[in-house]
Each structure stands twice: as structure tokens, then as C-alpha cells.
Amino acid sequence: MNTGMALPASGAAGPDPGELCRLAEAAAHEAGELLLRGLVGGALAISTKSSARDLVTDLDRASEALIVRRLLAARPDDGVLAEETGEQPGPSGLRWIVDPLDGTGNYLRGTPMYAVSVAAEWWGEPVLGVVYDPSRRETFTAVRGSGAYLNGTPLSVSRRTALGEALLGTGFSRDPRIRTEQATTLGRLVNLVQxxxxxxxxxxxLCWVAAGRLDVYYEADLRQWDRAAGELIAAEAGARVCGPHGGPATDDLVLAGPPALVEDLRAVLAHDETRTAS
Structure with a gap:
């Protein structure tokens, strides 16, 4: 993996991206192993956050504590934005963005679709992303400007250009109103994609878009920790990653995939948004 890029200028020399990536990978792997042990360790303490669908376990919190502890032990002046504990400012200019267990609902049911996500920003610019899938022992990584990798092998997005041939990935909000709107949109999309x-x-x-396992993806009502690492990995694999109006992705909407597919999908979603507004 090429990690010779320079991080964005800030008036001071940036940290070495290779060292940052190795630190993030080590923390994500250790947290992933903690999650695997938790599956065979007995009953989990489960509670809810924003809604009955928004679950959190003691393993979410333990994984996050482990990651943050490892990152700050190596770089105590960094900031952290983490799902369970929120924002912890730091003066260094580098901020870690941590989702300790993305896919909690799957994890609780033994469904092997969950991951540990660690990203870093240098003065607000995304510079690296690491997503570890402990069930498959798959580590997705990207350093800005250096490509995306799966266990060290370069990744590239799908070459499909027709929406009708595309395997589309999406997700659902925990907000009942947004879920209803999403169901309506899916009713239109189901006959427009493969x-x-x-x-x-x-x-x-987002990592599966990078690997070509999904052709194109969209999701509304995400948070930065859900998407930060995966967005950079997808982009470094050649995906266009954008928001509802073609600009940067936002919490309101993320689209990712080959440019032609993203543009066609964005047009469909914009049409539905216009119909809803009217």
C-alpha cells in the first residue's frame, strides 16, 4: 500500500499517514476480536438510544473504549468523535472518527454483517479510513490519494454503467417518518435496478461498493461515524461519493458508485424528493 502522500497543509507538518493507518488497523483489529469473543461470552446488556430500533450493547461501549484508549495512548493530543461518547476535542489538528460496532442489530442476532470503522481527518479533510469485518477477517483500508485496499489487494469499483443491471445497496433510517418515505422510494427503484x-x-x-460487490449504494439519515471511513475507501477505489445535489455527502444522503450509476440514481431520488415536496 502506497502511503507516501502528504496530508493537507495546516501550517505544520502533518503526521505520517502510514503510521496513522497502522495505528487505526491495530485498534480496529483488537476491537474486532473483542466483538468476536463477545458472541460466545454469554448474554449482552442491551439498551436503546434514540428509538426502540437504535440499539446499543455493552460490547459497543467496550469496543469504543478500547479503540479510543489505543488511539490516544499513541497520540494524546488528537481529537475523537465516537458514536457512544461523542466529541472529545484535541489540539493536534487530527480527529479520529470511530464507530465501534456498525451493525449492532446484526451482531445481536449472530448475522455476520457488522464492522469496526475508524477514520481520521486532518484539519477537517478526510485522510484515512479503516473498516474491519471480523467475521470474514477482511480489512478495508484507504489513505487519501493512495488507493483503496482489501487485505493489501487494490480495490476498484464496478464497471457497470446501466442502472437496470445494477445491484443496489441501501439502508433504512430509525425514524418512522423517514422509513416510510424510504419504502416509497424503494417501490420505484425495485423495477429500475437488477x-x-x-x-x-x-x-x-460502502466498502462493498469499493470492492465491486455492490454496484451502487445510497442511504439517508446516517451519521459521520457510520460513513466516514467507508466513504474514503469507496472514493479511493474510484467511486463517486456525493450528496443529494451532487456536492459532498451529508448525513441527509450519501450516494456512492461508478459516476454514471450515481448520476442516474441521484436523478431518480431527486424526482422522488420533488414529488414528496409538492
Whole structure:
């Protein structure tokens, strides 16, 4: 993996991206092994957050604590944005973005579609992403400007250009109102694409776009920790990653895939948005 790129200028020399990636990988792997042990370790303590569908376990919290502890032990001046504990500012200019268990619902049921996601920003610019799938022992990595990799092998997005031939990935909001709108949109899309998949892990969906396992993907109502690492991995594999109006992806909507497919999908979603608004 080429890690010789320079990080964005900030008036000070940036940290070495290779070292950052190795640190993120080590933390993600250790957290992933913790999650695997948790599956055979007995009953989990489960609670809810924003809604009855928004689950959190003691393993989410333990995984996050482990990752943050490892990152800050090596780089104590960094900031952290983590799903369970929120924002922890730091003066270094580098901020880690951590999802300790993306796909909690799958994890609780023993469905092997969950991941640990660790990304880093240097003065607000995304510079690396690591997504570890412990069930498959698959590590997706990207350093900005250096490509995307799966266990060290370069990745490239699908070459399909026709929406009618595309395998589409998506996910669903925990908000009942948004879920209803999403169901309406899916009713239109189901006859415009080859087929649709819902994995339950946005991080893995974005990585699977990078690997060509999904042709194109969209999802609404995500959070930065859900998407930060996966977005960079997809982009470095050649995907266009954007938001509803073609600009940067947002929490409101993320699209990722080959440019032609993303543009066609964005047109369909924009049409549905216009119909809903009227």
C-alpha cells in the first residue's frame, strides 16, 4: 500500500499517514476480536438510544473504549468523535472518527454483517479510513490519494454503467417518518435496478461498493461515524461519493458508485424528493 502522500497543509507538518493507518488497523483489529469473543461470552446488556430500533450493547461501549484508549495512548493530543461518547476535542489538528460496532442489530442476532470503522481527518479533510469485518477477517483500508485496499489487494469499483443491471445497496433510517418515505422510494427503484440489498451496515456497504460487490449504494439519515471511513475507501477505489445535489455527502444522503450509476440514481431520488415536496 502506497502511503507516501502528504496530508493537507495546516501550517505544520502533518503526521505520517502510514503510521496513522497502522495505528487505526491495530485498534480496529483488537476491537474486532473483542466483538468476536463477545458472541460466545454469554448474554449482552442491551439498551436503546434514540428509538426502540437504535440499539446499543455493552460490547459497543467496550469496543469504543478500547479503540479510543489505543488511539490516544499513541497520540494524546488528537481529537475523537465516537458514536457512544461523542466529541472529545484535541489540539493536534487530527480527529479520529470511530464507530465501534456498525451493525449492532446484526451482531445481536449472530448475522455476520457488522464492522469496526475508524477514520481520521486532518484539519477537517478526510485522510484515512479503516473498516474491519471480523467475521470474514477482511480489512478495508484507504489513505487519501493512495488507493483503496482489501487485505493489501487494490480495490476498484464496478464497471457497470446501466442502472437496470445494477445491484443496489441501501439502508433504512430509525425514524418512522423517514422509513416510510424510504419504502416509497424503494417501490420505484425495485423495477429500475437488477436487485436490492440491505445489509444493516453502512460501513460495509460502502466498502462493498469499493470492492465491486455492490454496484451502487445510497442511504439517508446516517451519521459521520457510520460513513466516514467507508466513504474514503469507496472514493479511493474510484467511486463517486456525493450528496443529494451532487456536492459532498451529508448525513441527509450519501450516494456512492461508478459516476454514471450515481448520476442516474441521484436523478431518480431527486424526482422522488420533488414529488414528496409538492
Amino acid at each position: 436487485d436490492i440489498r440491505h445489509s444493516g451496515s453502512a460501513a460495509l456497504d
